[in-house]
Amino acid sequence: MSGHLAVIGLGPGDASCLTPEANAALTKADAVYGYATYLERVPARANQARHASDNREESERAAAALKHASLGARVAIVSGGDPGVFAMAAAVCEEIEAGPENLRALDVTIVPGITAMLAVAARIGAPLGHDFCVLSLSDNLKPWERIERRLDAAATAGFVMALYNPVSRARPWQFGAAIKRLRCHLPPATPVVFGRAVTRQSEQISVVTLERAEAVEADMATLVIVGSRETRVIARPGKLPLVYTPRAAAEVSA
Amino acid sequence: MSGHLAVIGLGPGDASCLTPEANAALTKADAVYGYATYLERVPARANQARHASDNREESERAAAALKHASLGARVAIVSGGDPGVFAMAAAVCEEIEAGPENLRALDVTIVPGITAMLAVAARIGAPLGHDFCVLSLSDNLKPWERIERRLDAAATAGFVMALYNPVSRARPWQFGAAIKRLRCHLPPATPVVFGRAVTRQSEQISVVTLERAEAVEADMATLVIVGSRETRVIARPGKLPLVYTPRAAAEVSA
Numbered sequence: 001m002s003g004h005l006a007v008i009g010l011g012p013g014d015a016s017c018l019t020p021e022a023n024a025a026l027t028k029a030d031a032v033y034g035y036a037t038y039l040e041r042v043p044a045r046a047n048q049a050r051h052a053s054d055n056r057e058e059s060e061r062a063a064a065a066l067k068h069a070s071l072g073a074r075v076a077i078v079s080g081g082d083p084g085v086f087a088m089a090a091a092v093c094e095e096i097e098a099g100p101e102n103l104r105a106l107d108v109t110i111v112p113g114i115t116a117m118l119a120v121a122a123r124i125g126a127p128l129g130h131d132f133c134v135l136s137l138s139d140n141l142k143p144w145e146r147i148e149r150r151l152d153a154a155a156t157a158g159f160v161m162a163l164y165n166p167v168s169r170a171r172p173w174q175f176g177a178a179i180k181r182l183r184c185h186l187p188p189a190t191p192v193v194f195g196r197a198v199t200r201q202s203e204q205i206s207v208v209t210l211e212r213a214e215a216v217e218a219d220m221a222t223l224v225i226v227g228s229r230e231t232r233v234i235a236r237p238g239k240l241p242l243v244y245t246p247r248a249a250a251e252v253s254a
Numbered sequence: 255m256s257g258h259l260a261v262i263g264l265g266p267g268d269a270s271c272l273t274p275e276a277n278a279a280l281t282k283a284d285a286v287y288g289y290a291t292y293l294e295r296v297p298a299r300a301n302q303a304r305h306a307s308d309n310r311e312e313s314e315r316a317a318a319a320l321k322h323a324s325l326g327a328r329v330a331i332v333s334g335g336d337p338g339v340f341a342m343a344a345a346v347c348e349e350i351e352a353g354p355e356n357l358r359a360l361d362v363t364i365v366p367g368i369t370a371m372l373a374v375a376a377r378i379g380a381p382l383g384h385d386f387c388v389l390s391l392s393d394n395l396k397p398w399e400r401i402e403r404r405l406d407a408a409a410t411a412g413f414v415m416a417l418y419n420p421v422s423r424a425r426p427w428q429f430g431a432a433i434k435r436l437r438c439h440l441p442p443a444t445p446v447v448f449g450r451a452v453t454r455q456s457e458q459i460s461v462v463t464l465e466r467a468e469a470v471e472a473d474m475a476t477l478v479i480v481g482s483r484e485t486r487v488i489a490r491p492g493k494l495p496l497v498y499t500p501r502a503a504a505e506v507s508a
Contacts, residue, residue: 094500125343127338133408246344246347
């Protein structure tokens, strides 16, 4: 089978964050599949077909791209950020496992990208400088009780948390519930970072305390980092503060 | 103060993984500081000073670079992978907080990079496709008991784990101890991925079960991913298997 599928991470948005490897993979593709918003970031190329689909249609998009590649084409699927973090690479693997045997012979390349938590962390210091957990707050694909249990485990074991998909139109209360839950484990002054659309024109970064975190507007383009008991804030004159988690654990901590 | 410090992520190794933003920041620097092994990856440039130091000297390197920048120079510090994940960004923040007040007025830019876990995950499928934890197994800067508690919390709450710094010459037993500990919580068949020097000439990837994980050689250039109860392996003819964690939680799981 001569076809090829590349699952490509576009990074947080700005072209300066797209790796040369990702750019080369995009250039070679006969066809590019993706959520319409991400596909818009890919410059149109002559003789390259474009297949835009809705955000929710990950399985269908993966299946269509795999089928296209299995016919012998060079096909690309694009993801925002990194394709392996709450994105298309898992959807592609699911379709390969569930699909016809010949899909297992297909050449599949996954091209990593700068995922949102790395871009947001870089903007504000080094909040992920010590052990951390990465959770999606979406309960579309897992029960809310499991999310609560993971928040409890992460907070009590002293992990910093990067929270993906904090809010959507269909999930208006989950982020508030998560913050309330974390307040049972962490001090009111724990730093919380909101990074929205980082590297894009509408970029917004804010730092608040856990006590005030609910009041900040978050949406699907927002990545939230909740500190541990060891995360620190350095105020700076005329600049955003630096938020960081020291490499060394404090003598006494959670 | 006109000086500037850029803390730059070089990614996993190959130049195709270095972002244009990182490359531009390197080009502009008057001086580049870094662990000698990482500095070797940066092409020499005319009129650009190079300051190589040992792996362990992170605080001294950060302090020297900050001091140099505070004299008005454009200074870069390079990190392998992403500077915010067990790397130089936290060391720089520590020195800013502990150092003289004028360091807070300095312009500091952190340039994210592809961290090892993203590069390794991309090579093997999508093991980080669901909630995961990121831990350093180094007990140089935190007590081993805390690492054990975090391993327990991560495994029992159903997180996949990315383990940085599994082994070093000075820490020969910690990885074996971690694997033994994880066997108390996870089934013997849980997939474990070892990714060594990914994107570099000496790249090695292997997938084993938790039962056999201890036998695989790991070193400081190795990143280990331990699956959750939901992580799956797809065998492929003549190819590495695909290892992935489905986006949807199983009905019954840890």
